[in-house]
Amino acid sequence: MMQLTAEDRRVWLLIGGISLLALLFIPFSQLFLNVTYDYTLRTVALGGALLGVVSGVLGSFAILRQESLLGDALSHAALPGVAMAFLLAGRQLPWLLMGAAAASWLGVYFIHAVTRSTRLKQDATMGIVLAAWFAAGLVLLTYIQSRSDASQAGLKTFIFGQAAAISRQDVQLIALVGGVAFLILGLLWKEFKLVTFDPEFAGANGFRVYLLQMLLSTLIVAAIVMGLQLAGVILMVGMLIAPGIAARQWTNQLGQMVILAAIFGAFAGGTGAILSAVDKDLPTGPMIIVVSFVLVLLSIALAPGRGLVWKWVRLRRDRQQFAAQTVLRELFHYAYDHGSLMTPVPEKFILGVGGPAAALGLRRLREQGLVQPEGAKWQLTPEGIKAASHTVQNVLLWDIYRQFGDELGLPLVAEDRQQDIRHLLSAEAVARLEEKLAGRLG
Amino acid sequence: MxxxxxxxxxxxxxxxxxxxxxxxxxxxxxxxxxxxxxxxxxxxxxxxxxxxxxxxxxxxxxxxxxxxxxxxxxxxxxxxxxxxxxxxxxxxxxxxxxxxxxxxxxxxxxxxxxxxxxxxxxxxxxxxxxxxxxxxxxxxxxxxxxxxxxxxxxEIGLAWANSNSHCLENCESVSITPDDPRAQINRQCTNCRTLGISPRDEGAQFADICTNCGVYSPGQAWQAGLIATQPVLLFWxxxxxxxxxxxxxxxxxxxxxxxxxxxxxxxxxxxxxxxxxxxxxxxxxxxxxxxxxxxxxxxxxxxxxxxxxxxxxxxxxxxxxxxxxxxxxxxxxxxxxxxxxxxxxxxxxxxxxxxxxxxxxxxxxxxxxxxxxxxxxxxxxxxxxxxxxxxxxxxSPRYGLVSTLVRRAAQRRHFADQVVMGHIYHHQGQVAEHEELIILTLHHHFRWSPRKMARVLARLRSSYLVRFEKGLVLLTPQGEARVHRFRQTQLGRNGQSMAQNLP
The missing domain is CATH 1.10.3470.10 (ABC transporter involved in vitamin B12 uptake, BtuC)
Known part of the structure; x- marks a missing residue:
């Protein structure tokens, strides 16, 4: 029986939540954004969502292999294939897509070949392929244009995508290619996982690493070629990696990451397409990218544990705690030196010693009911006295531990004075420390 | 600029x-x-x-x-x-x-x-x-x-066309105002189009419009025939x-x-x-x-x-x-x-x-x-x-595909020469000489193809490092000297591999 951890539950909850949100978005957009779901929009939104799923899933692998920008290079590299296919077979979509795939695939091959045989890094070889293939495409394209009176619309469509021209057949094609890609992914899941995370280990175990990597790259090429029509060359890379990056924040498991990336991709693709229908001037591809980026930002900020907001909260709590402890000890020492632990301490003294952090600490101590104001002075409450002597003793014990720990033969623990040493060491060790402390003080 | x-x-x-x-x-x-x-x-x-x-x-x-x-x-x-x-x-x-x-x-x-x-x-x-x-x-x-x-x-091919013209000689710019004798004045209806009426209709208003007023650079002035001498222009x-x-x-x-x-x-x-x-x-x-x-x-x-x-x-x-x-x-x-x-x-x-x-x-x-x-x-x-x-x-001489291939081939050849000569050195003059050093079966000891072995031996023989004698391969004095040198540089002083001396 599989045990669901808290993280698993969170991920499944998130998947359900996003799906619900996506479903709710449709009536919302109808009611408040005056979007009418005509045939075109239904097709485009469906295509966007499907493409989001395909590219999100395959993009996850590109991210994990640190090949995020491969999408950028390969989408540009498709141009000569498109132009060549146009030159040889005319304006027929299947041939154009085949041409695009062939050219991109050659690009992948070249990137691998040059990176393996020279000291050039992968980013440089990707840049070379991007520029050189695109230039070859432009040369062919300008040649075509000089030959006939084909307009430059072809290039513009290629660069920016043309979401409105997406037809039912295109959507079916995306579904078909995506289905085949997922089938391969499912069959070779274990192998892909291995070559993604530890190619050396995979090679040592007799897997054909190079072949598997090329196969994975080929699947990514397929996703890119499908997406060119909708998102265009430049934005395709964002479509490919943004869902995966967002998904990566929520989980440490590949399976969950991939499913989450699919959901994020579908959400971004679908809602981006719908949002672009709000106003006729809004282009579809860029809207999808903006929605994806918002998802990434939300994930980076909010993902439990990892997210920036949680980090910030944790940092703030630690800082307050530290300030409070410091002030508490200052109060204790001052009062102790003045004869009674009930002695009120002038606020000026505390702030003068501790600076702005002391104000923070005082506020927190007051919230905890450990100090009370006494005019312009502060006095420890009975609980405060207890807490203060506790923390002061803790610090003294740490001092003793640091000085005599070896001598007393105590086990080694990392010094962290925010922690109670009495919890870190055994009762017997603490007793020895306390004995030593009593000897030193008395 | x-x-x-x-x-x-x-x-x-x-x-x-x-x-x-x-x-x-x-x-x-x-x-x-x-x-x-x-x-x-x-x-x-x-x-x-x-x-x-x-x-x-x-x-x-x-x-x-x-x-x-x-x-x-x-x-x-x-x-x-x-x-x-x-x-x-x-x-x-x-x-x-x-x-x-x-x-x-x-x-x-x-x-x-x-x-x-x-x-x-x-x-x-x-x-x-x-x-x-x-x-x-x-x-x-x-x-x-x-x-x-x-x-x-x-549009790099059209860059030449987008240029500044610099006038070098006969630089006379002309400005024509409506009261200039060269000005061409046309009387036009100003509200015909907006009201949709003909100039003959009542309510039509007229104004004098100058069609060629404005400032002419020397080049434009020459083209419009406003100055007599052609300016010398340079297009940059x-x-x-x-x-x-x-x-x-x-x-x-x-x-x-x-x-x-x-x-x-x-x-x-x-x-x-x-x-x-x-x-x-x-x-x-x-x-x-x-x-x-x-x-x-x-x-x-x-x-x-x-x-x-x-x-x-x-x-x-x-x-x-x-x-x-x-x-x-x-x-x-x-x-x-x-x-x-x-x-x-x-x-x-x-x-x-x-x-x-x-x-x-x-x-x-x-x-x-x-x-x-x-x-x-x-x-x-x-x-x-x-x-x-x-x-x-x-x-590329150092990192190119060709030079890498050439270098690897040379390394392979060098390695083959070394192991074959080492093998001969090891067995020459020993009892097993007659089993280990037979020309026709030598390739078995290396699990090489006979052809490869023949190639290596031919190369070694042509550089006088080995000699053939009664069906056996033996080192020449030059060959022995080569192996000695190799052992001295590659192996430790008492014949142990350097690798064994490493920590």
């Missing part, structure tokens, strides 16, 4: 006649090659550092996001001035540079959160900024001609000035901060420790990169410009290990690519005419291709640079 051009032209005219300059620059080929070379030189200098810093694709990102800078600066100027600004306004260039820096800042912010890898951060940041630019263009810049095709492709392409300035800036930047750039590229930690502020230098580098990208926009377009940043330095990196040589070589490779790239666009590959090739293809496959090869100049330049990269990749 205009003033600078004039000074430079004055300087130029000490050496050549204005007619010569005009006819030289009027040739699209010359202007295109000059502009391409300027881009290639500045791109190569900066690109070398980007490549070595592992930031090769940053130029790609910047080349896309400068569009956002241009659009935002455009909209701000539109709001402030109330009219569409000139597309070559320096404010737009500044906006583009700011966008370049913004890309880097956004990327680093994403990266520094520790949640996104460097390459992924770049892949997120620039599509977003580009998407925003496209949305802004679609939403706000409606009646303005921000031609996306031109931004993407560039605007792009050359802009790019020359940017190239000078680049050379100045790299020259001035050469030491700092070198240090922060190869050892950023040391640079920081010595107080060189590598982060600041990095931003400065990005600003210069953005400027070059913007300057190259008109000529080669935003996608192809990255070729000038990445490909020549990559080729040079395969040819040399010295930074100074790499800078020089990459600039040269870029310039050579530009020079031959122009010819490629016009159907000539190096010294080879391509019309024949196309005709051959037509005859073979019946494709009906046009035999007139005429294609994008900037793209052809990039292809030519790529060709040079391929040449460097294959033939």
């Amino acid at each position: 205009f003033q600078l051009e004039q000074w430079f032209i004055q300087f130029l005219l000490y050496f050549v006649s204005p007619e010569a300059v005009n006819s030289f620059l009027r040739d699209p080929r010359h202007t295109a090659i000059i502009i391409g070379t300027l881009i290639a030189v500045s791109g190569a200098l900066l690109g070398s550092f980007l490549l070595l810093r592992g930031m090769a694709l940053t130029s790609d990102a910047i080349s896309h996001t400068v569009l956002l800078g241009i659009v935002v600066a455009f909209l701000v100027l539109l709001a402030v001035q109330g009219q569409a600004p000139d597309l070559s306004s320096p404010w737009l260039i500044l906006g583009a540079a700011a966008a370049g820096v913004a890309t880097v800042i956004l990327t680093e912010a994403l990266h520094r959160s520790g949640l996104v890898k460097q390459d992924a951060a770049l892949g997120l940041a620039f599509p977003l900024l580009f998407a925003l630019a496209v949305i802004l263009i679609a939403r706000k810049v409606e009646n303005v001609h921000l031609d996306v095709d031109a931004v993407m492709m560039g 392409p605007k792009s050359i000035t802009v790019l020359a300035l940017i190239t000078l800036l680049t050379i100045g930047f790299v020259g001035l901060f050469y030491k700092e750039l070198k240090l922060s590229t190869f050892d950023p930690a040391l640079a920081a420790a010595l107080g060189f502020r590598p982060a600041l230098l990095n931003y400065a580098l990005m600003v210069v990169v953005s400027l070059v990208v913007v300057g190259a926009f008109d000529a080669v377009g935003s996608i192809l410009v990255i070729a000038f940043f990445i490909i020549p330095p990559a080729a040079a990196y395969l040819l040399t290990d010295r930074l100074s040589w790499m800078l020089l070589l990459s600039a040269v490779i870029g310039a050579v690519g530009v020079y031959f790239g122009y010819d490629l666009a016009r159907g000539r590959f190096l010294w080879l005419e391509m019309g024949g090739l196309l005709a051959g293809l037509n005859r073979l496959f019946g494709l009906g291709l046009s035999e007139q090869w005429n294609s994008s100049i900037s793209a052809s330049m990039v292809l030519m640079i790529f060709f040079l990269f391929l040449v460097a990749w294959v033939f």
Whole structure:
């Protein structure tokens, strides 16, 4: 029986939540954004969502292999294939897509070949392929244009995508290619996982690493070629990696990451397409990218544990705690030196010693009911006295531990004075420390 | 800008006649090659550092996001001035540079959160900024001609046409006012069109409109026949000035901060420790990169410009290990690519005419291709640079494919020689000599094919290292000396392998 951890539950909850949100978005957009779901929009939104799923899933692998920008290079590299296919077979979509795939695939091959045989890094070889293939495409394209009176619309469509021209057949094609890609992914899941995370280990175990990597790259090429029509060359890379990056924040498991990336991709693709229908001037591809980026930002900020907001909260709590402890000890020492632990301490003294952090600490101590104001002075409450002597003793014990720990033969623990040493060491060790402390003080 | 051009032209005219300059620059080929070379030189200098810093694709990102800078600066100027600004306004260039820096800042912010890898951060940041630019263009810049095709492709072949005319002699500009005798005054109906009435109808109002009033530059005045003597004009392409300035800036930047750039590229930690502020230098580098990208926009377009940043330095990196040589070589490779790239666009590959090739293809496959090869100049330049990269990749003396193959083959041969001679040395004069050293069966001991063994033995024999005697292979005195030397250099003093002595 599989045990669901808290993280698993969170991920499944998130998947359900996003799906619900996506479903709710449709009536919302109808009611408040005056979007009418005509045939075109239904097709485009469906295509966007499907493409989001395909590219999100395959993009996850590109991210994990640190090949995020491969999408950028390969989408540009498709141009000569498109132009060549146009030159040889005319304006027929299947041939154009085949041409695009062939050219991109050659690009992948070249990137691998040059990176393996020279000291050039992968980013440089990707840049070379991007520029050189695109230039070859432009040369062919300008040649075509000089030959006939084909307009430059072809290039513009290629660069920016043309979401409105997406037809039912295109959507079916995306579904078909995506289905085949997922089938391969499912069959070779274990192998892909291995070559993604530890190619050396995979090679040592007799897997054909190079072949598997090329196969994975080929699947990514397929996703890119499908997406060119909708998102265009430049934005395709964002479509490919943004869902995966967002998904990566929520989980440490590949399976969950991939499913989450699919959901994020579908959400971004679908809602981006719908949002672009709000106003006729809004282009579809860029809207999808903006929605994806918002998802990434939300994930980076909010993902439990990892997210920036949680980090910030944790940092703030630690800082307050530290300030409070410091002030508490200052109060204790001052009062102790003045004869009674009930002695009120002038606020000026505390702030003068501790600076702005002391104000923070005082506020927190007051919230905890450990100090009370006494005019312009502060006095420890009975609980405060207890807490203060506790923390002061803790610090003294740490001092003793640091000085005599070896001598007393105590086990080694990392010094962290925010922690109670009495919890870190055994009762017997603490007793020895306390004995030593009593000897030193008395 | 205009003033600078004039000074430079004055300087130029000490050496050549204005007619010569005009006819030289009027040739699209010359202007295109000059502009391409300027881009290639500045791109190569900066690109070398980007490549070595592992930031090769940053130029790609910047080349896309400068569009956002241009659009935002455009909209701000539109709001402030109330009219569409000139597309070559320096404010737009500044906006583009700011966008370049913004890309880097956004990327680093994403990266520094520790949640996104460097390459992924770049892949997120620039599509977003580009998407925003496209949305802004679609939403706000409606009646303005921000031609996306031109931004993407560039028009280096037309650069010569967009020029400033500098007047050198007979410079008489004419201004015609309505009371000038040369003014042509027409009486026109001012409200006919708006009211939809004929000039003969009642209520039609008339005014005197001057059709040829205005200020005429010397060239225009001559064309309109307003002055008697033809002025001597010199047409100077605007792009050359802009790019020359940017190239000078680049050379100045790299020259001035050469030491700092070198240090922060190869050892950023040391640079920081010595107080060189590598982060600041990095931003400065990005600003210069953005400027070059913007300057190259008109000529080669935003996608192809990255070729000038990445490909020549990559080729040079395969040819040399010295930074100074790499800078020089990459600039040269870029310039050579530009020079031959122009010819490629016009159907000539190096010294080879391509019309024949196309005709051959037509005859073979019946494709009906046009035999007139005429294609994008900037793209052809990039292809030519790529060709040079391929040449460097294959033939580089140190890191090329050919030399690597040759070196590996030599190593294989050397290794085979060594083991065979070692084997003979080990058994020669021993009892087992008659089993181990038989020529015809020697290959079994190595699990080699007989042919390979025959090849190795023939080689060893022809260099007098082994001799054949009664069906056995034995070392010659030279061969023994060779093995001795090998054992002394490769093995420890008492015959143990060095590897065994390692800790």
